[in-house]
Amino acid sequence: MSDKQSPSKEKSLCSTFEWLLIALALAFTYRAFLLEAYKIPTGSMAPTLRGDRFAVACQSCGEKFDYGFIPERYRRGANREGFYQLDPGTICPNCGTTSRPVASKINGDRILVFKGSYYFHDPDRWDVFVFKNPTEPHLNYIKRLVGLPGEKIEIIDGDIYINDKITRKPAKVQNELWMPVFDSRLTEVVAYSQNREPVSPMMNSEGSNWRYIENGRSFSLDETEGKKHELYYNYKQGRDLRAFYSYNRYDMINVAPFFSDMMLEAYVAFPDQSGEFEAVLSKYGTEYTASLDVSGTMTVSAKEPSGKRNVIAEKTIKPLDTDRPVRFCFENLDHVLRFSFGPETLEYDFGREAHAMGEPGRLRPQIKVAGSGRLRVENLRIMRDIYYYGTGFDDETLRAGEGRPYTLGEDEFFACGDNSPASSDSRYWDAPGIGNNAKTYPAGVVPRDYLIGKAFFVYWPGSFKYNLNPKFSKLGKFAILPNVSEMKFIYGGVDDAEIEAEE
Missing domain, CATH: 2.10.109.10 (Umud Fragment, subunit A)
Incomplete structure (x- = not known):
């Protein structure tokens, strides 16, 4: 009886071996030409x-x-x-x-x-x-x-x-x-454990009166006289505004150039449904400002080093329900200024020609926010764009x-x-x-x-x-x-x- 089954077993073994060869051939083909x-x-x-x-x-x-x-x-x-x-x-x-x-x-x-x-x-x-x-x-x-x-x-x-x-x-x-530059949600956790005032790089300009709340993770303003109050990013208190990579050694920061393409994002609430808020990002000495009047106006303006300010884009929007935080975002990226508030967006394109926004220089960028009225700012983040180096460490x-x-x-x-x-x-x-x-x-x-x-x-x-x-x-x-x-x-x-x- 076993002699009669031998041919069948041999045939089965051959068939199995044949399928293995086909599977291996397909695997090699798959690896060589499709996915690896x-x-x-x-x-x-x-x-x-x-x-x-x-x-x-x-x-x-x-x-x-x-x-x-x-x-x-x-x-x-x-x-x-x-x-x-x-x-x-x-x-x-x-x-x-x-x-x-x-x-x-x-x-x-x-x-x-x-x-x-x-x-x-x-x-x-x-x-x-x-x-x-x-x-x-x-x-x-x-x-x-x-x-x-x-x-x-x-x-x-x-x-x-x-x-x-x-x-x-x-x-x-x-x-x-x-890439991250600053996130207010991560403001110095050491301060919390030591029961001391947190240190934030977002600091009051002279005469301004923003208050730190939630251990410095948010900022509030209670201004009833219409005066504008300003917070500025102090690079000496935070990280420097250079295009360094924390993946690399610290000593590379000394030769890293200043970046100029960046984004500021925050969530802003106006409990009284009135007031103003703005963000300022500078590039090559010119300050670009995204301004919001919560009653219904978005504006982008440019302030030249001479002090002259020009409105370069403006838009009327429908008033939003702002007693809860609404996303505010201003970015300066690849020769485009883009200002968003909730679902509304306002853009200004300088064009794609080289030096359309001025001559590059070794100028540290300026980052500020300002407001008037009663408002609250949460989850403030500053990000920078990737920076491709065109010069080596020896210039x-x-x-x-x-x-x-x-x-x-x-x-x-x-x-x-x-x-x-x-x-x-x-x-x-x-x-x-x-x-x-x-x-x-x-x-x-x-x-x-x-x-x-x-x-x-x-x-x-x-x-x-x-x-x-x-x-x-x-x-x-x-x-x-x-x-x-x-x-x-x-x-x-x-x-x-x-x-x-x-x-």
């Missing part, structure tokens, strides 16, 4: 994508942030609980406090890359893409694509200019690239820096890391790219031949390891659960409608 997982090793794309890093919580304000792990600096390794003593140059992105905390290490983000993407369409600007490093083709790099074939690229005051016009990022990309102009534009040839792309001061990319590569059969590529470009695919999802962003005090986290070094809240899609590129709108 990658681990981010370094912080050149932080904060969008993070490499091996430390999870830090500021001892002063409680802000949670990442600090890059560089193996050469930590040869001694972690202690028995899995924590490292960090560099003395760690700086909080919210309050500017420098410290040398103890923190646990998190492995780099793990992402999915669609390798078939560029078989079907050309890469788009702002894509986060994987490619072979032109100078070391055995290494894969990941950066943001900022320049396309045939374009002239120039970096001026942190912004990307293509063919002498500023480029504007798609909304979803921009949302990823706003040398980099490739495509201001005054040194770079024109791409056919099938050539320009790549920059989001962590601009700590990214090896097209601005820095000084050796020709290495191709097959003794072929070379111009220094600084990513050739089409070396494109691998478009990154689109962070599926494993790291584990829960943020700790104010390591003794409360005995499981710190064994944390293996991913931080699900940080799983996300990676946005990039523009659609045809956005390209046409730009042109």
Whole structure:
């Protein structure tokens, strides 16, 4: 009987083996041409994508942030609980406090890359893409694509200019690239434990009388005489208004330029349904003011260094119910002033030409809010835009820096890391790219031949390891659960409608 079943068993084994071969072939095909997982090793794309890093919580304000792990600096390794003593140059992105905390290490983000993407369409600007490093083709790099074939690229005051016009990022990309400067909800938690007055960088100008409430997290004004009271951002009390990255060492702040593209957001309530509130952001010495008269007027004006003030945009709105907080937002971004209050928006576009808003200078920006009447301001946040460095730490102009534009040839792309001061990319590569059969590529470009695919999802962003005090986290070094809240899609590129709108 067993002899009669042998052919059937052999046939079954052959069939199983055949299916295994097919499955393996499909898996290899899938990995080679469609989808592949990658681990981010370094912080050149932080904060969008993070490499091996430390999870830090500021001892002063409680802000949670990442600090890059560089193996050469930590040869001694972690202690028995899995924590490292960090560099003395760690700086909080919210309050500017420098410290040398103890923190646990998190492995780099793990992402999915669609390798078939560029078989079907050309890469788009702002894509986060994987490619072979032109100078070391055995290494894969990941950066943001900022320049396309045939374009002239120039970096001026942190912004990307293509063919002498500023480029504007798609909304979803921009949302990823706003970086914190100040958040009133994180005003010095140390003050609470010591029962003392919190110290906020938003300070009263002389003669003004804003009051701190809720331990400095909110501000209130009770003014019945129509006088305007002002709060200004004191960089000496908070963090400096420079385009530094807390992911990097503190000593980089000394050479970081001042940023000029920023956003101020707050939630404002007018209990009496009357009063005024305004925000002031300066750029190159000119103060731009977004003013709200809650009775029904939104205004954007410009005050030149000479003191002359001009109204450049105005809009009448229907009065809103303002006894509860309403979102107020004013941003100066890529040559556009955008003022929002609740559902209403007012914009002024200076155009895309270089220097449309003046000549860049080494001027620290000014940030203020002011109001009159009875009002309350909550959840005040200041954010800055990503800043692409066009000069090195020795003040040398980099490739495509201001005054040194770079024109791409056919099938050539320009790549920059989001962590601009700590990214090896097209601005820095000084050796020709290495191709097959003794072929070379111009220094600084990513050739089409070396494109691998478009990154689109962070599926494993790291584990829960943020700790104010390591003794409360005995499981710190064994944390293996991913931080699900940080799983996300990676946005990039523009659609045809956005390209046409730009042109």
